[in-house]
Amino acid sequence: PSDLFNPAATKFGPDGMLYVLDQAGQFFKVNPDGSNRTPISTLDPGLDNMSFADDGRLYMTNNDEGWVAEILLPSGQPRYLSTGGIIRPQGxxxxxxxxxxxxxxxxxxxxxxxxxxxxxxxxxxxxxxxxxxxxxxxxxxxxxxxxxxxxxxxxxxxxxxxxxxxxxxxxxxxxxxxxxxxxxxxxxxxxxxxxxxxxxxxxxxxxxxxxxxxxxxxxxxxxxxxxxxxxxxxxxxxxxxxxxxxxxxxxxxxxxxxxxxxxxxxxxxxxxxxxxxxxxxxxxxxxxxxxxxxxxxxxxxxxxxxxxxxxxxxxxxxxxxxxxxxxxxxxxxxxxxxxxxxxxxxxxxxxx
The missing domain is CATH 2.120.10.30 (TolB, C-terminal domain)
Structure with missing residues (x-):
């Protein structure tokens, strides 16, 4: 899709659908042929990466906020494993x-x-x-x-x-x-x-x-x-x-x-x-x-x-x-x- 801010990660799920996260906070899935884009949830901006475990559970990280979460499907809501906070304190x-x-x-x-x-x-x-x-x-x-x-x-x-x-x-x-x-x-x-x-x-x-x-x-x-x-x-x-x-x-x-x-x-x-x-x-x-x-x-x-x-x-x-x-x-x-x-x-x- 042309309306993405900065797509950071894509992964195929166990259902065969392509899951996409955008750093602006958008999380959705789409058919591999590009049809039927389905929004799942809107999360904190700064989404960075995700991975499906062997049992089908989905885990995601947020680069800006520092959290690690399991993403509960189909709702797309996060269950925080690490709540995040300071990323890299400097000045x-x-x-x-x-x-x-x-x-x-x-x-x-x-x-x-x-x-x-x-x-x-x-x-x-x-x-x-x-x-x-x-x-x-x-x-x-x-x-x-x-x-x-x-x-x-x-x-x-x-x-x-x-x-x-x-x-x-x-x-x-x-x-x-x-x-x-x-x-x-x-x-x-x-x-x-x-x-x-x-x-x-x-x-x-x-x-x-x-x-x-x-x-x-x-x-x-x-x-x-x-x-x-x-x-x-x-x-x-x-x-x-x-x-x-x-x-x-x-x-x-x-x-x-x-x-x-x-x-x-x-x-x-x-x-x-x-x-x-x-x-x-x-x-x-x-x-x-x-x-x-x-x-x-x-x-x-x-x-x-x-x-x-x-x-x-x-x-x-x-x-x-x-x-x-x-x-x-x-x-x-x-x-x-x-x-x-x-x-x-x-x-x-x-x-x-």
Whole structure:
């Protein structure tokens, strides 16, 4: 049929009919000759795959929602075997919500999700698109940074950076680098009025509208206090200790300064309420704090965190799926654990 959005799987059932699922959520069957299309049910968008067992029972997965279900026939209704939830937590931003509670924005690859920082309940969910439905479509969100009431969204899956409004969900696409070169943005943040992007193809951190890096590095996390840009060099990988954190005073136009060396695959960066820099060090499964006012003294705030350690080798960024850190208005710290599909919370009164 020509009215399908994105047919993801087809299987012949024990009745000889061809069963089809469409990622938009449509599930139907059709005669092998294409006649007599029969709708079965409408399920959550993001349908991904299905399989008939030897006894005729049908099982289905949803890529966006993360559930696995037995599909009861002929009704087509799901019996959830795994209810799903977070798919692949990556970028994080914490903003002020009602009743002095943090609202957490989480980049979940196929969706942008929001959570109550107090009880962890999901509040809202916004669909991202690999193939945009139009200029207002949200890209597949992989990393986030705060920008007033907006979020700066970056995605190497989509090869793009956007500014997304938390108020009306409008988007603005950011231009940078060479137009004919595939972009691999790892993180992006606003500094001194402009968006700076850490892009693997560019080979470092570049300002929007330009193609020459302000600092060359293996692209990883960024953070800023509005004037100074903090940029992580992920390093060569394999548990090595050649990761670096640079500080660049954008307003003053000074050269990059190394403020930390010998790190093991640093990814997410954030500033706490005292202006100290938090670093997700994935090579040691730790969250570090660097005191910028005390000789860059380091403190380990948490150990044994289950970060994502996947890699595509030369085919993609060494971080693959990014693990991030965010600090809420409450002072609480949130960290993604991509290895277990979780978000950790560290109360501010435990890290002073």
């Amino acid at each position: 994080l931003v914490a903003m002020e919500g009602s009743n002095n509670q943090d609202i957490l924005f989480e980049a979940d690859l196929f969706n942008l999700r929001t959570f109550n920082g107090t009880n962890g309940r999901q509040l809202e969910q916004f669909k991202g698109f690999l193939i945009p439905e139009g200029p207002e479509s949200l890209i597949l969100p992989q990393n986030l940074s705060p920008d007033g009431e907006n979020l700066v969204v970056s995605s190497w899956f989509s090869g793009a950076v956007q500014v997304w409004s938390t108020v009306d969900q409008s988007v603005e696409t950011i231009s940078y680098g060479f137009p004919d070169v595939q972009k691999i943005p790892i993180d992006a943040v606003r500094v001194a009025g402009d968006i700076y992007i850490s892009d693997l193809t560019v080979g470092g951190v570049v300002r929007e509208g330009t193609s020459t890096p302000v600092v060359a590095l293996v692209s990883s996390g960024l953070a800023s206090d509005g004037d100074i840009l903090y940029a992580a060099d992920w390093g060569s990988g394999n548990g090595s200790t050649d990761g670096i954190i640079y500080a660049i005073d954008i307003s003053a136009g000074t050269p990059p300064e190394k403020i930390a060396e010998g790190l093991s695959n640093p990814e997410g960066l954030a500033l706490d309420q005292e202006g100290r820099l938090l670093v997700v060090e994935t090579g040691t499964s730790s969250l570090l704090r660097i005191d910028l006012m005390n000789g860059n003294a380091r403190t380990t705030l948490a150990e044994g965190l289950d970060f994502d350690k996947g890699s595509l080798g030369a085919a993609g960024p060494p971080s693959f799926f990014f693990d991030a850190v965010a600090v809420g208005p409450s002072g609480d710290i949130y960290v993604t654990g991509g290895g277990s599909n979780v978000i950790y919370k560290i109360s501010q009164n435990k890290v002073r």
